Every structure is written in C-alpha cells, then in structure tokens.
Amino acid sequence: MTASQRGVPDLDPRDFRDLLRYAADVAMRHWERLPDGAAYVRPPDALVAAVRAQPLPARGMSSREILDRIERDFVPYRLGVGQRRWWGFINSPPHPVGIAADLIATTLKNNCAGTSQIAVTVELTVMDWLARLVGLPAGSNGLLVSGGSMANLVALAACREAKLPGTRRRGLRSATGQPTVYASTEAHSCIVRAVELLGLGTEALRLVPVDGEYRMDVRALRETVAADRAAGLEPICIVASAGTVNTGVVDPLNAAADVAREYGCWFHVDGAYGAVGAALPELAGLYRGIERADSVALDPHKWLYVPYEAGATLVRDPATLRAMFAHRAEYLALEQDSYLEGPVWISDLGPQLTREFRALKVWAVMQAVGLEGYRELWRSDIAVAREVARRAREHPKLEVVAATDLSCFCVRYMPRGGDVNAFNRTLLDHTHRDGRMFISGTTLGGKFALRGCVTNYRSGLEDAQICIDTIVELGERLERESP
Template sequence: MLDDMFDSVMSLRDGPVWQSLPDEIRSEIRTQPCPEQGHDPKELYSRFTSHILPYAVGNRHPGFMGWVHGGGTLQGMLAEMLAAGLNANLGGRDQAPVELERTVLRWTAQMAGLPEDSSGVLVTGSSMANFIAILTATRAVSNGADIRRSGLNGRPLTGYAAVTAHGCISRGFDMAGLGTEALRLIPADENFRMDTQKLRAAIREDRAAGREPFMLTGSAGTVDTGSIDPLNELADIAKEENLWFHVDGAFGALARLSPDLAPMLAGIERADSLALDFHKWGQVPYDAGCIIIRDAIQHRATFAQNLAYLSRETRGLAAGSPWFCDFGPDLSRGFRALKVWMTLATFGTERLGQMVSGCCAVARHLADRIRQEPELELLAPVTLNIVCFRVRAPDALSDELNSELVRDIQESGVAAPSATTINGRRAIRCAIVNHRTTEADTDRFMDALLKRAGERSAR
C-alpha cells in the first residue's frame, strides 16, 4: 500500500486531475451489501485501487485549481498511519499526544502573532473553528454560565461580517441558535473588502433599534477572491464598540509566514479568536482545522463540564487538566496534532512561507497571461492566490459559456478550475493552493481553455 501510494504521488502529472466516476462503479459502491462474512484484505485493497483511487476529487494533482484544497504531503500521510496505529483519543487525560497538540497550538499562536499562552484546539476545519469562536463570543458578552444554563432568552445579539465572508459564518450563527438574521452582512468596496463606514453605520443603527452588537468577523483571504478585510481598522472598531474581534483566516492566515505577504495581514494579531486550516496552505492531509482564542479562561468556560465519569486528578491517567474536551464539543478526538507537527517540523515556517509566496507568484503569472489575451477579462484584483476571470462573450451568452467551459476543462482532465459569481457575472475561478502547481501547469490550463473556447465559439 505504501509503495503504491508513493508511486501514485510521484506520477500525478501523468494522469488526469479528475475523472467522472463510471455509473457501473458508482452503482457497485452504493449497492454492496453489508458483509456477513469477512473478505480477503488483498481483494478489498484491489477494490480501492480500481474503484476509489482513480476517482477522488483530485486535489493532490498540480492541475487542481478550483477550490482552496491543499495538496498534502507524504510526511503527513505517514504521520496519519502512525496516529492510526497509536489510536489515541485526545479528548484528554495525561498522555504525550495531548502535550504534542499543546505544542502545535503554541506554535500556531506564535505564527499568528497572538500570545503563546492563548487557548486553542484542533478541529475538523474552519467551519467548526468559526462555530467555536461564535459560541465563545456569545458567552463573553455577559455571564457565560447564565447563557449555558438558560439560553439567550431572546437577547438580540448581533454580529457583523462582510458579504464576502465564507458561508460557514452565517451557518455558525444558525447553529448557535442566534439565527442567520442576527448576522449583518456589510457591503464590500471595489476591492472586495469590508466597507468600514457602512459597518459603523450598521452598528449605530442596530444599537438605536435596541439590538446588542457583540461580534465582528474579518476575513483574511475571502473564499471568492482572496481579498483581505482591513483587519487593523476592524480591530479598532471592535475595541471602540466593545465587540469580540474574530478573524476567519481559513487559508490566508498562513500568509503571515511569507515576509512579502505578512504586511497585508496586519491586525490579525489583535484578534480575540482566529480560525485557520492546516489542510489548506499548510499542506497537511485532511482534516486539520484550528481555533486559537486569546482568553483561555473564557474559552474553557464556554465548554467545560463537571462530570463524575470525567473527574480530573492531580496524578495518574486522569491528570493533565484542562483537557481538550474542555475547549470544544468533542470528547472523542483523533491525533490530528501528529501530522501537523510532522509537517511544520519537517519543512519549518521559513520554507512554508516560501511555498505560500510561490503559490501567489503562480497566481500573478496566471493573471498576467489573462491580461495578454484579448478574449479574456479579469474580474477581481489578485490579492493573494485566487484569480477570477471570464471569457468575453455577448452578455446573453457569457454566463452559460463560462460555466460550460469550466465543466469542459474539468472533464478533460487537464485542470480543475471552479466557477463563481463576481458582481453578477459568472467567473472562472482558480485558487493556487497546491505546492506542486507551477507556472507551466497554469499555462497548460490556459492553452486548453482558449482552445476549448475557440471550439465553442466556432459552433
């Protein structure tokens, strides 16, 4: 299995980025009966190589550019094997894996510029990390114990984020019982950053209407265009208005590791909480999200329970308090920290920062190529690593043409862009996140796109 996976990674460029799952294989996977008798592991592995391996989403491949998915590393893959062999539950207790996660969290706070004694926990991804931040912020506005015991009791708590914020922020407000209408989506400026004047106006209007502003979320790398909200200014507003300042840095937070990009994230170190994913620009295999919270006491007060069967001791296996189940909803937790630690320790922050810079340089190369082609049009500034553009066409045909071209290129196996909508126009979106992607890969994609666009125009 290891030899085959090494060979698979080494030969990625030789195969398609993605290929559609054949109907017969899809049917076979879906209809297989629950086994009453065991099967030969060799037979099962053969099914993996024939039915699963060729038909994954393709984010390991250097031509994968559609969504913000990291490419993974062999070091992380091997760490996953070791963690699975150890089979440790990191909900708590006195054990070395827990200490390693604490070290990873300390490193993360240090990389982001937050205090090293900040609290945190590794989670599935930024959707859960942002949700934990929202819950902690609701408890911070008053006596958290009262809210945990009796709920919000109709308190009109109100939060703020830009219209460009990831949808998991709105969903987090939903899951927290606040309702999506409690999140005010503030318009963005021409650079797709939160308009701070409109933010200030919205806060004033909400206070005048009897609502209770409590949280402000800024994005460090928005999902559509990679723009960065004015974090320092947002931090100032949060301080003036006594709001919890949260930053969703799902992929963009790690741009702090790049000396040439770090100034764009000024203000992230002032956050009360920060969400980020190591499985994006950190190149750690899925899943590896993280939440860092400045106030460890407030964080623990949001989740900790006093239960007899989870009693803590000063020595023995039940020592080591506080446990990670005190900082999030999960009691059963895998050893994610090992693959994060292995990746960070193998490559170091300097080399990871160079990789981030390299991804952004490839994105700029792609943007330059688009500017040189008269039939193409950039639709948003290239702030970090995301390029949004379209093939020019009459308005009545443009949206459908660009959507069709995205599907054409995906099915060709040459590359995997995605589609989004920018200022009401359908856009082809490329996110350069994979450390394996080079300028040559984007040129190959552009050549295929222009050829396919010409064929469609001729028809």
C-alpha cells in the same frame, strides 16, 4: 478462539506490517500517476450503481481483496487533489510526512481528550506555533478541530458565552436584546451556518457590503453597527476574513478591530485559508490588526499542506473556550495528583470528547517544512496565481474579474456575444471534462468567473501558461460550436 478466527485478520505483527506496505504500494502508484494525470475523472454510472447495491456481507473478506478493490474501483475516480494544476475549491496536496505521521497516529488510536499522554503536549505545542505564526500574543492557544467550519463555530460559540454570559445555561430565549453578528457579504458560508447552529438565527447576521476589491467596507460596517445599537440591537461580534474564499483578499483588519473595540464586540478573524499569510514579511501591512483578534480560525489542512482533517481555533484567552465548553464527564473524574492527570483536558475547550491525535500530522509537517520553507511555498503559490492573472489580462479574449492579495485568481472568457455567464458555466464544465486542470467557479458582482486557488506545492509558472492555454482553447472551441 483467537481474534483472527473471530473476523479480525492480520493480527500477526508481520502480517500487519505487510498489509500497511501493500497499502503504501497502492498509495505510491497513485502518487506516481497523480501529478501529470487527469485532474478529475467522473466515475461510470454502472460502478456507482454497483457500489450502492452491495449489501453488508454476512461474512468478511480478506484485507488484500478489499485494498485491491479500493485501488481498482475508487482510486481512479477521486478528485485529483495534488495534480499539478489542481486548483479547485481550497484543497492542497498533503505533505508526505503528514501521511506517514497520520499512519502512526491512526495505529495508536489515542483518544486525545486529555490525560498525561504526550499527544496532549504535542497539540499544545502546535497551537503555540500557529498562534505565533499569525501574530497572536504569547498565552494565546486553542485546539485542533476538523476544519474551518468547526473552527469558526467554536470561536463564535466562545464569543456568544463571553458577550452573553449565562446563555449557555439559560439559552438564547433569555437574551434581553437582539444579539447581532457582523461579516461581509464575501464571508464564508460557514459563518452563516455557525450563527444558525448557535441559535442566533440568520437574521442576527448582518452582511455588510464590500468595496470594489471585495474587501469589507469598514465605513459601512461602522454605520451598520451604530444604527443597530441606536435601534436597540446588541452587537456582539465582528467577523473579518483574512483571505476570502472567492478572491483571497484580506479585509481591513485593523480598521475592523477599531470598530469592534469601539462597540465592545468580539473580534474574530476567519483566516481558514489565508491567516498564515501574516507570516510573510512582505504582506505585513495587509495583516495589521490580526494581532488584536479575540479569535482566529486557521486550517492547517489548507495552506500548511497537512492531510485532512485539520482545522484550528486560536483564541487570545483560552479561558473563553473553557467558559463555553468545559464539561468534564463524571466517568472521567480524576484525582488532581493522579498518574493519569495531564496538563489540560482539551475536550474542555471544544465540542468533541473523543479526539484523534491529529496534532501529530500537523507537528510533523510543520517541522518538515519550517517557517522559511513555508514562506517559499506560499510565495511560489502566489506567484503562480499572479501569473495566471497577468497572462489573462494580456489576452484579448480573457477578463480578470477580481484582484487578489493571495493565491486566488478569477477570470472569464469573453465570447463574441450571447450570455457571458452561461458561456463561462459551460466552459467550466468543459474544463472538468478535459481534465488538464481543475478549477471551480464563482459569481462576483453578477459575473460568473472561473476561479482557481493555488495551494499546491507541485504548481509552477509553466502551469499558469497551461491553464490559460486550456481556457482559451476550450473557449474558442465552445465559441465555434455555439449556434
């Protein structure tokens, strides 16, 4: 019995190619409608119920039918990431060559744990590029992971073993002091989650206050660390943000690095979104100190326009990752001079054993854009966000809630009266129903704001105008309709 009789169709190379081409047509039709289409469309309840109700079929169906159903039922009800004014959360449209390269990587289905396959070399190369991009010294490297949450977890795990050596083996019950970690109140929630997963406990995470611009207050940081040390606690790690998720400001990195050095702490920079800004010469002052980091988290799937999923943990000293994670399984044991042995087992540097060839899409996109190309794209994104803020500042009904260093904006509509926060929450919901753009929301200093993050190579200054017009139009309508 051939494989195709056993339920795996399209095994003939030409059938295989035709199936991928058919998928490419589906992708193209989406690509064509996306930029000017609705930014978001909620799926009908009946469709949701129908998808949930369908059991696993006893017998398979044809691949073509399946793709047709995907195009009909799923594609229209996606988030509109890549629509011209999709500025929700921190999502960027994927670069086409990244999609193409990923198609090849998916077909290869290499396990990139290690061995002498070229994929391992490509990953090491990409990690070099990323380390240089943010200004880490030669010798820094690291590994690709799923995204920012994992990138920060891997870095903090390396920190835990570096600062509390042996806890990997003995566990945290063996810690004599109370290890503590420091971040600002504006740090990403994944820092909290990492501290929880690692068994340090949320109570070990000290959230230091921010200044009026939502940057870490380093004076408060130093005081907290000093007080904790005096009280017998054991400060092990300072986490600074390079591009906070709410407003995109960069913490005072150099000053935070000073405190870290003074107290013997690991210095970690969460730059999942914004670390790449270090490569913009005009922002060099803002990033001073990032080169002193022990580790940096950076997501290629954010501002490098790489398809999901692609996060990266960069470390000054790759041996710190090995000290935490190295664990060669017995069935992978190889002779040193074997034909199979490669430059490094990347699975010794992080939590995954089986790893897809995610370096290929990162390598492809970075080559296609190049450093100067990126600088132009980032400047464009920043210019769009500033244009939104500028126009909001000029508009009598709008308020800019926070400044930004990068490509975020936070604004709100000021109604004649009533609960401003409740009004803006409803207004945000109306923007989602409207669909001309997609932004999300956040609360800053008690103020609920409409928040956008521009990491979108399709956005232009004209979109900033449309964004303001949409907010004002929907806000005025909501005001008229309010009791």
